[in-house]
Every structure is written in C-alpha cells, then in structure tokens.
Amino acid sequence: MVSINELPENILLELFTHVPAQELLLNCRPVCSLWRDLIDVVTLWKRKSLREGFITKDWDQPVADWKIFYFLCRLRRNLLRNPCGEEDMRWWRIDSSQGNGWKVESLPGDHGTNFPDPKVKKYFVTSFDMCLKSQMVDLKAEGYWEELLDTFRPDIVVKDWFAARADCGCTYHLRVHLASADYIVLASFEPPPVTIEQWNDAAWTEVSHTFSNYPPGVRHILFQHGGKDTQFWAGWYGPRVTNSSIIISHRTAKKPASASALP
Numbered sequence: 001m002v003s004i005n006e007l008p009e010n011i012l013l014e015l016f017t018h019v020p021a022q023e024l025l026l027n028c029r030p031v032c033s034l035w036r037d038l039i040d041v042v043t044l045w046k047r048k049s050l051r052e053g054f055i056t057k058d059w060d061q062p063v064a065d066w067k068i069f070y071f072l073c074r075l076r077r078n079l080l081r082n083p084c085g086e087e088d089m090r091w092w093r094i095d096s097s098q099g100n101g102w103k104v105e106s107l108p109g110d111h112g113t114n115f116p117d118p119k120v121k122k123y124f125v126t127s128f129d130m131c132l133k134s135q136m137v138d139l140k141a142e143g144y145w146e147e148l149l150d151t152f153r154p155d156i157v158v159k160d161w162f163a164a165r166a167d168c169g170c171t172y173h174l175r176v177h178l179a180s181a182d183y184i185v186l187a188s189f190e191p192p193p194v195t196i197e198q199w200n201d202a203a204w205t206e207v208s209h210t211f212s213n214y215p216p217g218v219r220h221i222l223f224q225h226g227g228k229d230t231q232f233w234a235g236w237y238g239p240r241v242t243n244s245s246i247i248i249s250h251r252t253a254k255k256p257a258s259a260s261a262l263p
Contacts, residue, residue, distance in 0.1 A: 013038055014047075016044055054070065088104050095224060095226075109240065113201070130227070150218075158176050163202055165240075174191060176224075180220070187215065189211070
C-alpha cells in the first residue's frame, strides 16, 4: 500500500483542483501539514480559477490573494432580487406608494424606447406623487463572511437604469447605504435627484457607483429608488426603473485593513 502523501506534490495539487473549495478548507486542510501547505499555495487557487473559467490562460492582471479572488468569483452575482419586474413587485419593500402607486409594465411602453439589453422585458413605473421601493441585502446571509468584508473589503458595484416617458417630465431618486450589523450607515451614495423635462427622448440612462476602501464592519446594503412625474397626471407617468444591480467585485482594497481597524 502506498500513502497518498507519497504522490508528487504536483499530482496532489492537480487532485485538489477537482475538490470543491469548501471541502478543501473544512475537511482537507486540517488533515496534515502537507495538505495544509498545498491548499494554501497560490498555484492551487489559480488553477481552480482557470478550471472554472474565472480567468483565461493569458490572464495578466495582478491578484493580491488568489484564494480570496476565487471565492469572490464563485459568489459573484446580482444581490438584488427581481430587478426587472419579472415577478411583479415580489422581493421589494414599498416605502412610498403615493399617487396611483407602483406598477410593472412591458417594454418599450407608451411613449418609451427599447432597453439597450434585449433580455430585459419589463420595468417598474411610478406615479404623480412620490413612489419609493427598496431592498435590504444581508451580506452574511448571501455567503460573504466577516474577514472577507472587513480585511479585504471587495469593491461593491451598484447600478440602476431609469427613463422618462417622452410626453411627461419626471424626477428620479436613488439612495444606497452600506450599513453595519446594527444598521448604522458607514458609507452612502445619494446623488441629487435627476429631473427630466417634458418632451424628452425617453432614452434609458445608467447610474453607476463603486464603493471602494469603505470602513470595516459593513454587513448590509440598502438600495432604494423611485420618483414621481412633474405634470401631476393621474396614472403612471413618472420615472421608469429596471435592471438594478448590486455586485460584489473580485477587486479588493489596495491595502487590507490592519488588525486594529477591525471591530
């Protein structure tokens, strides 16, 4: 009988590339010092990233920590649910529903234009008085652990799309907060309201913001948007919103937080 540890290290590394990442860390790494050292080696996580299509063979961008990079790529997705109204208002908290309230319509809509991405079929639309809706994202529930958030602080990319009807002016609002476990706001993005005049081109506009090097302790993200029309017409003539997203990037803080900075 031959012990598996007698295999050449490059063969062991190749075997480990086929083992699920969580199994590697939870069950394989504690087995012995040899396995621990191999599982901590940069080559393993670079191979796993290549095998799962996160990078290509000619990848030349610098990566501070390949293990963290791999897990961020595995977790990468839109953290907002039902961003395009395919499930009507499900997953959204209605913070304000004045006028005739919120409604979901199909693109392009009356006096509207097609969305740049043909896969997006619907949008949310507001009324003649303030309409706001929001989602609160729990980062730990989504799989992001404390050390990852506090030490490496990956970039948090927030995007939203809005448009007006061509025949009616409107005002669009957006507010995004990064909050602690106790919902204390640690960083925010709240641009001035955007007012679009009547008889516009009804073009879709993207809003984007990246949170980088934010304070340690972020556990929740509040995303809120909406608005109202400026003509006070009964019905749904306010800003249209769709394809909203919150994505945790694989890019991490240039300087990891020091131990003294952690809660």
